[in-house]
Amino acid sequence: MPPTAASHAPTVAxxxxxxxxxxxxxxLLRAGIRPHVYEQSPAFGEVGAGIQLAPNAVRLLDRLGFAEELRDRAVRPARAIEYRRWSDGRLLGFQSSDLEHEERYGASYVVIHRAHLLELLLAALPKDLLHAGHRCVGVEQTEGGARVLFEEGTAVEADLVVAADGLRSVVRESVASGHGPAFAGFCAYRALLPIERAPLGDAARSVGIWLGPGRHFVHYPVAGGGLMNVVGLVAFDDWPHGFQPQHVSAAEFAERFAGWHPDVRATIDVLTDVTLWGLFAGTPLPSWTSGRVVLLGDVAHPMLPFAAQGACQAIEDAVALGACLGRAPGDIDGALARYEHVRIPRASAVQAHARENATAYNLPDGAEQQRRDAELARGDGGAWLYGYDVEAAVAEAALAAGS
Ligand SMILES: Cc1cc2nc3c(=O)[nH]c(=O)nc-3n(C[C@H](O)[C@H](O)[C@H](O)COP(=O)(O)OP(=O)(O)OC[C@H]3O[C@@H](n4cnc5c(N)ncnc54)[C@H](O)[C@@H]3O)c2cc1C
Structure with a gap:
């Protein structure tokens, strides 16, 4: 059922x-608005493997009612991140354990299979709001709202259209034409393996990031600790396949990590199903809204995965939008202005941090690498990222504006 005009709450697509x-x-539901979601795929669901969710996102999911489910479905790694040296596996530094994260930031650092996260979110949404098999081909502004056009020739109108259609967004063009993401000079080898086959010993229970020249290697447990998510991130000059991942051999992945510590090579050697993804990123957009169309998630801030924050920022956007509209349901334009005011500086800073990590995580051995390693040995420094509470930021912005 398409959204219909309601007298009090705005309609949202x-x-x-x-x-x-x-x-x-x-x-939005929590804010008293019943939005309709239009997904291009024939069924809702996530492809891909694991995802790290940091305390800045986990606290929001907890408040949306998922604390218990996350405890059941996600894995709390022994240490959030252990940084290791590529050649000898030496521990360079680590971020807090789960307990320390709870104490410091009031929420955990968890890792979860993407499909499981989507299942949790879907199970909490009324089915009549979910419309699979709806591929958007464009949006148009209307008098006091916007219209979403679908491939099969149908359309829906709403007071507000939220573009959450990811990296290859067709809706972005209507807000920020020509600002789409570009190939960022890195590719990611991705695979899952049964954790008992991963020859990493105790280290397999943590999020591990092994840093080396021009590449880094990431692993963490998912699926109740039964599977290990493995990602090899490698600098590439060129990527001719656009957004289309390619099936590649474990031998190709292994070749990229030749000369690395035997544990890394042995982990790659047992992989059976490896895909290679080009990584795309963009620079901060000057605006996330045009009329009654607003951007959210990767559409608004496509970033390298080197801060493990793309989805976390999408979750912050989502909660911020709900909070802004919830505070001013009768003033959509004002709510969108506040959403941009709160979100653009924050997401841009995280985008920049991911770009900085592209340099820091892939340094050749030498003086700069030694300085980085000394900094990692000093520990965390993640308070600005993990301690951030987007709902508090919206409340502060409202207070400052006197509303
Ligand atoms: C290798 C790698 C590792 C990562 N690791 C992490 C991590 O550990 N932590 C983290 O926070 N982030 C991570 N990310 C980033 C994270 O995956 C993304 O930021 C996140 O998925 C963005 O969510 P989204 O909802 O904005 O977009 P998407 O997840 O891309 O969702 C967009 C949805 O829109 C649908 N869609 C697209 N076009 C249309 C259309 N025309 N009409 C209708 N529907 C459409 C798609 O089918 C899809 O369901 C990683 C990314 C990569 C590449």
Whole structure:
């Protein structure tokens, strides 16, 4: 059922049913708005493997009612991140344990299979709001709202359209034409393996990031600790396949990590199903809104995965949008202005941090690498990222504006 005009709450159409779109739907529901979600795929669900969720996102999911489910479905790694040296496996530094994260930031650092996260979000949404098999081909502004056009020739109108259609967004063009993400000079080898086959010993229970020249290697447990998510991130000059991942051999992956510590090579050697993804990123957009169309998630801030924050930022966007509209349901334009005011500086800073990590995580051995390692040995420094509470930021912005 398409949204129909309601007398009190605005009607909202969300394009894209990924982590951002579904979290936005839940945040809007909490604000008393019943949004409809339009997803291009024939069924809602996530491809891909694991995802790290940092305390800045986990606290929001906890408040949306998922604390217990996350405890059941996600894994709390022994240490959030252990940084290791590529050649000898030496521990360079680590971030807090789960307990320390709870104490410091009031929420955990968890790792979860993407499909499990989507299942949790979907289960909490009324089915009549979910519309699979709806591929958006464009949006148009209307008098006091916007219209979403679908491939099969149908359309829906709403007071507000939320573009949550990811990296290859078709809706972005209507807000920020020509600002789409570009190939960022890195590719990611991705695979899952049964954790008992991973020859990493105790280290397999933590999020591990092994740093080496021009590449780094990431692993963490998912699926109740039964599987290990493995990602090899490698600098590439060129990527001719656009957004299309390619199936590649474990031998190709292994070749990229020749000369690395035997544990890394042995982990790659047992992989059976490896895909290679080009990584795309963008620079901060000057605006996230045009009329009654607003951007959210990867559409608004496509970033390298080197801060493990793309989805976390989409969750922050979603909750911020719900909070802004919830505070001013009768003033959509004002709510969108506040959403941009709160979100653009924050997401841009995280985008920049991911870009900085592209340099720091892939340094050749030498003086700069030694300085980085000394900094990692000093520990955390993640308070600005993990301690941030987007709901508090919206409340502060409202207070400052006297509303
Ligand atoms: C290798 C790698 C590792 C990562 N690791 C992490 C991590 O550990 N932690 C983290 O926070 N982030 C991580 N990310 C980033 C994270 O995956 C993304 O930021 C996140 O998925 C963005 O969510 P989204 O909802 O904005 O977009 P998406 O997840 O891309 O969802 C968009 C949805 O819109 C749908 N759609 C697209 N076009 C249309 C259309 N025309 N009409 C209708 N529907 C449409 C799609 O089918 C999809 O369901 C990683 C990314 C990569 C590449």
């Amino acid at each position: 969300i394009v894209g049913g990924g982590i951002g779109g579904l979290t936005a739907a839940l945040a």
